[in-house]
Amino acid sequence: MDTSDHSGQNTPPRQADAGAFWKEADAHLLARLGARPEGLTRAEAEERLARFGPNLAVVSLRRGLLAKLGKRLVEPLTAILLMAAAISGATGDWQSFVIILAIVLFSTVLDITQEQKAESAVEALKRAVAVTARVCRDGTVVEVAVRDIVPGDVVELDAGRLVPADGVILSAHGALANEAALTGEPYLVEKRPGPCAGATPPEAFNAAFAGTTIVSGTARLLVAATGRSTRFGAISASLQAREPPTSFERGVHALGMLILRLTAFLVLFVLLTQMLRQGLSLESFLFAVALAVGLTPELLPMVMTVTLARGAVRMAQRKVVVKRLSAIHDLGAMDVLCTDKTGTLTEARIAHVGSFAVDGSESQRVGALAVLNSRFCGGMRSALDDAILAAAPPAAEAGWTLVGDQPFDFERRRAAVLLSRGGEGTHDLVVKGAPEAVLALSTHAEQPDGTSVPLDDALRARITALIEEKGSCGLRLLGIAHRPMAASVTSIGPQDEADLVFVGCAAFLDPPKASATDAVARLMRAGVRVKIISGDGGAVVRHLVETLHLPTRGMMTGEEISGLGDTALAARVEHTDLFVRVDPDQKSRIVRALRRRGHTVGFMGDGINDAPAIHAADVGLSVEGGTDVAREAAQIILLTPDLGVLADGVAEGRRTYANIMKYVRMGTSSNFGNMLSMAFASLMLPFLPLAPLQILLNNLIYDLSEIGIPFDTADADTLATPQVWDMHAVLRFTLVMGPLSSVFDMATFGLLMWGFGAGVDEFRTAWFVESIATQILVIFIIRTARPFWRSRPHPILAATSLGALAVALLLALTPLGHVVGFAPVPPAMLAAIAALTLVYLAAAEALKRVAMGRDRHRGRAGRVPRS
Numbered sequence: 001m002d003t004s005d006h007s008g009q010n011t012p013p014r015q016a017d018a019g020a021f022w023k024e025a026d027a028h029l030l031a032r033l034g035a036r037p038e039g040l041t042r043a044e045a046e047e048r049l050a051r052f053g054p055n056l057a058v059v060s061l062r063r064g065l066l067a068k069l070g071k072r073l074v075e076p077l078t079a080i081l082l083m084a085a086a087i088s089g090a091t092g093d094w095q096s097f098v099i100i101l102a103i104v105l106f107s108t109v110l111d112i113t114q115e116q117k118a119e120s121a122v123e124a125l126k127r128a129v130a131v132t133a134r135v136c137r138d139g140t141v142v143e144v145a146v147r148d149i150v151p152g153d154v155v156e157l158d159a160g161r162l163v164p165a166d167g168v169i170l171s172a173h174g175a176l177a178n179e180a181a182l183t184g185e186p187y188l189v190e191k192r193p194g195p196c197a198g199a200t201p202p203e204a205f206n207a208a209f210a211g212t213t214i215v216s217g218t219a220r221l222l223v224a225a226t227g228r229s230t231r232f233g234a235i236s237a238s239l240q241a242r243e244p245p246t247s248f249e250r251g252v253h254a255l256g257m258l259i260l261r262l263t264a265f266l267v268l269f270v271l272l273t274q275m276l277r278q279g280l281s282l283e284s285f286l287f288a289v290a291l292a293v294g295l296t297p298e299l300l301p302m303v304m305t306v307t308l309a310r311g312a313v314r315m316a317q318r319k320v321v322v323k324r325l326s327a328i329h330d331l332g333a334m335d336v337l338c339t340d341k342t343g344t345l346t347e348a349r350i351a352h353v354g355s356f357a358v359d360g361s362e363s364q365r366v367g368a369l370a371v372l373n374s375r376f377c378g379g380m381r382s383a384l385d386d387a388i389l390a391a392a393p394p395a396a397e398a399g400w401t402l403v404g405d406q407p408f409d410f411e412r413r414r415a416a417v418l419l420s421r422g423g424e425g426t427h428d429l430v431v432k433g434a435p436e437a438v439l440a441l442s443t444h445a446e447q448p449d450g451t452s453v454p455l456d457d458a459l460r461a462r463i464t465a466l467i468e469e470k471g472s473c474g475l476r477l478l479g480i481a482h483r484p485m486a487a488s489v490t491s492i493g494p495q496d497e498a499d500l501v502f503v504g505c506a507a508f509l510d511p512p513k514a515s516a517t518d519a520v521a522r523l524m525r526a527g528v529r530v531k532i533i534s535g536d537g538g539a540v541v542r543h544l545v546e547t548l549h550l551p552t553r554g555m556m557t558g559e560e561i562s563g564l565g566d567t568a569l570a571a572r573v574e575h576t577d578l579f580v581r582v583d584p585d586q587k588s589r590i591v592r593a594l595r596r597r598g599h600t601v602g603f604m605g606d607g608i609n610d611a612p613a614i615h616a617a618d619v620g621l622s623v624e625g626g627t628d629v630a631r632e633a634a635q636i637i638l639l640t641p642d643l644g645v646l647a648d649g650v651a652e653g654r655r656t657y658a659n660i661m662k663y664v665r666m667g668t669s670s671n672f673g674n675m676l677s678m679a680f681a682s683l684m685l686p687f688l689p690l691a692p693l694q695i696l697l698n699n700l701i702y703d704l705s706e707i708g709i710p711f712d713t714a715d716a717d718t719l720a721t722p723q724v725w726d727m728h729a730v731l732r733f734t735l736v737m738g739p740l741s742s743v744f745d746m747a748t749f750g751l752l753m754w755g756f757g758a759g760v761d762e763f764r765t766a767w768f769v770e771s772i773a774t775q776i777l778v779i780f781i782i783r784t785a786r787p788f789w790r791s792r793p794h795p796i797l798a799a800t801s802l803g804a805l806a807v808a809l810l811l812a813l814t815p816l817g818h819v820v821g822f823a824p825v826p827p828a829m830l831a832a833i834a835a836l837t838l839v840y841l842a843a844a845e846a847l848k849r850v851a852m853g854r855d856r857h858r859g860r861a862g863r864v865p866r867s
């Protein structure tokens with residue numbers, strides 16, 4: 001995708017012409033930006049922040065309170081209600097006027113405040129895990145929130161960092177950038193200082209752009225444009241930067257649309273028949289409006305946000321931060337978790353414990369070469385380099401100077417440096433990397449006595465066996481090789497990593513994380529299969545798995561994977577739990593293959609090499625200490641790199657999802673059933689079964705009763721299986737429980753009409769009581785798949801439900817009810833209603849097993865993977 005076209009349209013207020021800033025000479029650009037190579041002062045930065053605004057590509061979608069209120073008021077439903085209030089007022093029906101207004105006001109305030117609270121909580125969580133950048137301020141390098149970066153800032157970039165804004169490269173060392181987010185091109189682009197005459201951004205090797213990432217090397221960036229003035233800002237503004245909806249969001253939306261269509265149909269139908277029977281009256285119009293209000297799950301969006309936000313806050317208490325609320329559902333639905341090894345299954349306390357020569361004997365020479373490589377190699381420095389340097393004797397590299405280097409990357413899995421030592425006529429190329437890879441590039445082996453012998457098959461096999469043996473003791477290894485080169489060679493490329501002399505291996509230990517055993521067992525018990533996808537070698541991974549007693553099946557190597565097509569891979573991933581020596585692209589291929597098999601896949605990783613897979617997964621997970629790229633790609637961040645924390649998060653995700661399902665079930669079955677029977681009753685009765693106001697009241701009280709749902713607990717069996725949104729299950733529940741509730745409504749109807757010969761007001765009062773009591777009380781039945789007395793609801797839910805019921809009874813059965821047209825109900829009629837309600841609840845209890853039945857593992861196969 002060439003996005004340069006987009007940058008012209010939709011132009012936000014430009015910062016002093018960000019234009020083709022990469023064509024300007026550095027000095028000119030510095031002068032224009034009023035900047036210096038050593039960065040701005042804090043005061044300057046503050047002043048610029050006020051002038052140019054925050055460095056945000058997308059202006060926050062969060063709206064202000066007033067805007068929200070405005071949006072609510074023009075929603076069709078509210079608009080109809082307000083119209084109804086106006087008509088009532090105009091016809092002198094002040095009672096209805098006041099009550100309708102009160103209802104609109106109440107539900108709007110309830111909705112907005114709840115949502116507002118939820119959103120602030122989530123925003124605060126997100127800020128806590130936001131990505132920062134290293135910026136020079138007042139002459140020192142400080143971590144600054146990306147949104148506070150201003151034009152003129154000097155930013156230090158290194159491997160794994162996100163480029164926070166557009167700018168030119170002041171200096172660089174082996175910097176490679178991934179610009180796929182802007183260009184769609186997967187290959188890496190070198191970044192170095194200019195001048196550059198290239199007219200288009202892809203030619204601008206001396207510029208880096210917001211939204212891209214540095215994959216290896218280091219660079220200093222002079223910021224020329226921030227926020228919406230960046231290329232990324234221009235694109236995301238025109239694309240609205242909307243992430244594609246998750247399967248859950250799509251499901252809820254589809255349900256909402258279905259209900260909306262049914263409602264429209266029903267309301268038109270009622271309106272039409274009423275009109276034919278008695279001409280258009282204000283009351284039948286209001287009745288239709290009230291029915292529509294009653295039918296619409298208008299609180300669903302709010303309840304979802306609030307439930308998810310509550311879930312997010314509870315998860316944060318358990319050290320799991322959710323960046324995107326809908327990820328909570330995906331976490332609860334996850335049935336396969338892929339994880340890398342270092343940091344999750346090991347302590348990530350890597351120690352260099354020794355080095356050995358090709359015969360297995362301890363070797364100083366190997367250690368010394370490793371130190372040289374780690375010390376001089378540019379680009380990304382891994383934990384292995386840190387370990388080598390930590391164990392190095394002081395001044396181990398004295399006398400050597402760097403001539404050229406080839407930094408580490410995850411495809412080659414090695415790093416090379418070309419060094420010279422004063423006075424010597426030749427240079428030495430020192431390579432370290434994955435032992436098999438380095439061995440494969442070697443043609444000779446250096447004996448411990450310093451002589452070099454050709455690597456024949458026998459020797460090669462002996463060294464391979466040695467590597468294997470050390471690996472299966474749990475030692476992580478890096479192969480070390482060198483190659484003398486002519487002094488005329490001054491730079492190297494990957495092609496120079498050949499004809500090497502293999503010297504030996506450096507060995508590392510990373511203690512297994514004892515807590516992982518229990519955490520994996522918990523995840524497995526919860527129906528989440530754990531798979532390990534590592535860039536490390538098979539022997540090491542196998543040893544780790546055995547030490548931790550992890551139950552795993554099968555093993556595949558990256559080499560095998562590269563020989564398989566996507567279909568063949570999908571067939572193999574199911575029964576393989578260990579993947580070793582895989583590169584970043586293969587990590588994401590494995591994830592996609594699992595998704596194609598219908599799994600909901602989580603991927604947890606912390607490195608640059610994990611970012612593509614994190615992105616490809618249903619649930620991308622990273623840890624607080626991970627690289628920016630990984631954290632940015634992830635939807636969920638663990639504050640401690642511990643699978644136990646994740647198991648807690650999974651449980652929380654399922655609980656949150658279960659609570660949303662309770663609301664959906666209530667809405668689709670009991671509420672819908674009630675409104676449906678009301679519509680039909682209106683056709684058969686000589687009068688409307690409830691006055692419009694009474695319906696609105698019914699709806700309001702019912703909404704109130706549900707406020708406690710987000711707080712509710714979930715049964716152990718719900719927490720023990722992945723919870724997947726399943727439209728079929730929702731529909732089936734509706735088709736069983738909806739008619740059930742209608743049957744009882746009809747029974748009430750018959751009883752009142754023919755049993756008691758109730759008058760209009762009496763009828764309405766009794767119907768109101770039956771309708772609200774069944775609607776509210778059934779939550780205690782359908783909130784659990786167990787017999788209802790075996791699962792205790794959360795006290796808050798019990799309080800809101802029973803409280804709402806009490807309010808309803810108070811209104812209907814005391815003189816208060818006169819205001820809305822209720823009349824006293826004879827005790828016998830009340831007793832009959834109570835009995836009917838009890839029978840209904842018993843029937844619901846008996847039928848719910850059928851209705852919920854196989855709620856669980858349906859709809860998994862044939863899911864369309866998110867693109």
Ligand SMILES: Nc1ncnc2c1ncn2[C@@H]1O[C@H](COP(=O)(O)OP(=O)(O)OP(=O)(O)O)[C@@H](O)[C@H]1O
Nearest residue numbers: 340341342382408413414415432433434534535536
């Ligand atoms: N600094 C380095 N220099 C040379 N080779 C390296 C360096 N860092 C890593 N490697 C090689 O690249 C391989 C893959 O890197 P790494 O182990 O970090 O991948 P990974 O998939 O993140 O592994 P893990 O599952 O342990 O997190 C290593 O096993 C090692 O052989």
Ligand SMILES: [Mg+2]
Nearest residue numbers: 340341342607
């Ligand atoms: Mg890793």
